[in-house]
Amino acid sequence: MFGLDAFHLARVQFAFTVSFHILFPAITIGLASYLAVLEGLWLKSKNPVWRSLYHFWLKIFAVNFGMGVVSGLVMAYQFGTNWSGFSQFAGSITGPLLTYEVLTAFFLEAGFLGVMLFGWTKVGPGLHFFSTCMVALGTLISTFWILASNSWMHTPQGFEIVNGQVIPVDWFAVIFNPSFPYRLLHMTIAAFLCSALFVGASAAWHLLKGNNTPAIRTMFSMALWMALIVAPIQAMIGDMHGLNTLEHQPAKIAAIEGHWENRPGEATPLLLFGLPDMEQERTRYGLAIPALGSLILTHSVDKQVPALKDFPKEDRPNSTIVFWSFRVMVAMGLLMMLLGVLSLWLRYKHRLYVSRPFHYFALWMGPAGLIALLAGWITTEVGRQPWVVYGFQRTIDAVSAHGELHMSLTLLAFFVVYSSVFGVGYAYIGSMIKKGPQPFDELPTQGTPARPLSAAREEFDTKENV
Template identity: 70%
Template sequence: MELDALMLARLQFAFTISFHIIFPAITIGLASYLAVLEGFWLKTGDPVYRALYQYWLKIFAVNFGMGVVSGLVMAYQFGTNWSGFSDFAGGITGPLLAYEVLTAFFLEAGFLGVMLFGLQRVGPGLHFMSTIMVALGTLISATWILASNSWMQTPAGYEVIDGRAVPVDWLAVIFNPSFPYRLVHMTLAAYLVTALLVAASAAWHLLRGNAEPAVRRMFSMALWMLLLAAPLQAVVGDFHGLNTLEHQPAKLAAIEGHWENTPGEAVPFTLFAWPDMQAEINRHAIEIPHLGSLILTHSWNGQFPGLKEFPRDERPYVPIVFFSFRVMVGLGGLMIGLAVLGAWKRWRGMLYDPSSRGLWRYALYMGPAGIVALLAGWFTTEVGRQPWVVYGVMRTADAVSPHGAFEVGLTLILFIVVYFVIFGAGTVYMLRLIRRGPPVAQEGAPSGGPGEARTPARPLSAASDEGEPGSLRENGYGR
């Protein structure tokens, strides 16, 4: 792979979208989590739920801001680096992104201020509705974005007229063959990312002797979500794999590292190998006989197309697809293991017992696993689509703008520097907020009315240094 303008443009897009996708995933999960917390608080009156809501609301606000900023870059890149794609498919992807702004972004923007700053200014019902609307907005946003991406993966409902893709059936465009599977798979991934983040935050405090009711509650809720979502994600992944086999068989063959069929023999599942694209073989392969056939054809000796059935210039880069898929699946297995171990400890009444420090460490170390699995799944999806930008219709090489390698490489370097500075600082700040821990649960109405002491309404002023006058710790909010 030469570092020409095409490769550098792909690397630039991959870098910026890899940063961006993390923040919306956390936003989707935290928004729903906040809606659940506020709903339980209003239903039960338990101040622990209110304390957790106040705690995660600040983290949500910082993450939401970084997601919006990182997302702006993506839209500009379609015009600057991928003008060929914009010219060909703009009649389809443009309206889909516009619908996302008109429905989801406006909905979130309309209620976000009330959600962040209106707890003392509006009634509880209206504030709860605002939280629900923001959570709904994040899900609607994901729906439109994934409709656009899924159309690029499995295009439908269009005709090519004068060299441009023209929509002829918007329902077919939106509900293209892979859209339902991608939407559910991505939504569950966002919930898993958030559940692991919440569990790791609680585990960090538990390991340091902070077993306040709010810490225990968020650890329990996170493990319940893992127990529900992690096994369900495995089932959805199986359906998604069958859909990929039907509509993107070359990608599926790369995922499996499957080069060719032997007449009458089953396809093994390759646990590990080093795919050699030049020799068209797997080196150092460790295989489980028949398991590939069982997973993908649900039969003992079923077969599916191998990579050799596709021209060399229509195959994705196999090593990245092969290994990223295994990273995703391996981490998914560890998530299920954490959920099952947590359920067993809960059944034994030992979830918060000091003897469960191993479980707490497990949860702490798994904190980044959701993000890593999310990125690995995204790499599998996007690299596996190559060499097509619109699968089977438009090649990536035909979509790139006519820039030189120097210009694209220079902007890539600038993106890397700026992103690590800005979003690195934002991430460090979020970790500081997490380190503070939930505020102490207090009975009665939340503080903050006229003339009352209150935490700052500005999220970026909520993590002052220890020992500063008015810091959260000095006010009794940290342990």
């Protein structure tokens, strides 16, 4: 299929399923915390706007959460079906870490999700708020364990290899491996930014349609405050993550920079743009700023950054891919900071809710967080190649022995099923967003529990209960 062998088809298949799945947890993590904030504000002030927003985003959260669980199960099975070599080699590490995620995060979420979704009129307000907080905590705990497992694959420690298999000897070292703190913070804040831009774009759409209600203005304002404050923090964490990567995965940094060789006594330039050529071992049409690469990556003007030619050809990541995926991520981050700064200026001018050009900008920025997240994931994972466990197991040794026909058919099946099922899910979420938050007086205080499917179109249900 497309001239790819079974090994590369397996990689494409896993990349496809991960790319679909990662979008749902990114929104879920941020929305869960957002819901906890909304309910807490309602309990404190009894302002009906907070309650209207809570019920509006609760339904979207529920659909997104369900799709995230379904898409995540497929990835777990792929470790055994497509990457049996990896499971056999490192299953004693990744298996327990994923089990801890199920026993802590998933059970916590499942235990309180029902109360959160259906208990508004069935339990007291304190218990309901506690349930919302527990679901939010569960999403963060899930992030903790997933990132611990993934980070260990990048910076493995706390183990020894016996008879070709990894044996854990220090679980603290396994979990808190050198890259884990940076990846955990970077991913969590990325999820908050994804959700903030998603919420902000939803509000901007309503403002452009003339729906200038207190609820719409409130969620627009909250989203922009988040972008203003959190986007610069994400940039600082990204810088620290880059320094950590330079220490532990220098070949990845060289590939990201499109940097092929160092000249004696010359600081490393920063390539803004260019076309890395893996065959010719050079970056064509490069636009470079002298010494800036050394300044950013080593915080000095004389230290050199490792170059791709310092590593054997078989150990070099694909610079053509990660060079541009990294720049897409950075570009999205700069646009997020611009969005936050412009919002602050418009607040000062009292034009935040009337500036249509800015509303269009906020609307177009809706997917920017998810685009940055996917670009960052591509940079991280492609930059790790050719290793699946960095420095210890190559990706080619981790794949299962499947034929090209088998991998082609399953990839095609995934494409058809995911596009149809999750495409419908995205469309349904869009229909709920278009309906917008209901005014407080339209939300009955008694009745049957809230159902996510009651929010899309009124003809689906003649009586909506909350």
